[in-house]
Amino acid sequence: MENNAFYVAISLLLDVDAALFSIVALSMQVSLLAVLVAALLGFPLGAAVALWRFPGRGGVIVTLNALMGLPPVVAGLTVYLLLSRAGPLGELGLLFTPGAMVIAQVILVLPILAALSRQKVEELLGEYQEQFISLGMSRARMMPTLLWDARFALLTILLAGFGRASAEVGAVMMVGGNIEGVTRVMTTSIVLETGKGNLPLALGLGIVLLALVMLVNAGAYLVGELARRRTG
């Protein structure tokens, strides 16, 4: 019975173990902060690409779309090189801190938020453009209106970004180092426990992670439904 992963998962959740709690809390903190930062940068970026025509716009769109599939280890390696002692940002001493993990996840999530919001905003712009020009709106003035009107779609996009951030292991492992009590998160713990042969615990952690991701997706679904009913 003790070797059953579900049993481990449930007992992990029931007797709230301080070590586990800190791991889950750090996972959430890092990913939520990364998604927040990525949203503040990515949504205006996506909207700007949708709104303005400039040379190389096609290239920017292709790049953003391609970067949605950026392998986490590549993002991790890039941040590692930037933050390592000899790197250009080595002075900051961020390597192997949660801060480094946030930066790596921002790089992973930003293209998703920017590319998907660009698509949504462009679609809305097609519908609204004549009315906007008729109202005498500048492109800069259109941006907040479009982002607000796309709010429910953007929330779903945000949750997709959060899914990517909380589920990846390569980047946080490389720049965080999986240091117990400092940079250990759900995914790196699973890798560690699997390596140690503690499969029930690894699987139990996996189930907890899956439950969190399920929760996030259920949230996305509910928000989408609510939006459809309320705004037509």
Added chain:
Amino acid sequence: MTSLNTNMLPLSAPSNTPTLNFEEVAFCGQERTLLAPSSFTLASVGPTLVMGPNGAGKSLLLRLAHGLLTPSRGRVIWSDGERPRQAMVFQQPVMLRRSAVANVIHALAVNKVPHRSRSRRALDALERFGLATCAHTPARLLSGGQQQRLALARAWALSPRVLFLDEPTSALDPAAIKAVEAAVQEFHCQGTRIVMTTHDIHQARRLAGDVLFLSGGHVREHTPADTFFDHPASREAQAFIAGELIE
């Protein structure tokens, strides 16, 4: 909404109605000329009804006048030199994904109306167009007729001096058409210049002060409504009024 007899046109509108001048305005698409060089002046009281068969260039002419499109050649000139405040009501009303009142407030905000007075002005406009009870309904859940009235209320709140309407009633039932026509009359009585396209000859008879007739991308005639309906000058207009299928 005030009840107006839609068969009666006011004898005169306030004299500050802006005058619109088209000076050899032409518009070319990718391969062909969509509007041949056209010159006319809208100086009379109006309302001006732009008529003609589908594809004649009516909507295009409206968009050029309103500034949604830039002419390929020629100039659009307003009487007092600068572009007067203006609004446009589209065939398919464009509504933001917000409540009815929030749609009007947004238009006021864009036009830099002070924050304090927006809400009151928006609700006044909704009330005038019989939409007070659905102020907080999501705009896109309103019926087609209600959405078109909301578009008119949004335009009203901006107090435009010129109002363009692009076949505003083509998708509406008779009751909704009556409401829109009454609203157009009300704008007209306030001294707003009305420029409206339609291909409904009965609607044009009810509303028109003067008629601008187009076919095939050419302005065929611009005459007072009575003259147009009783003695059309161009062969195309004669055929149009006679109900022939012209292109």
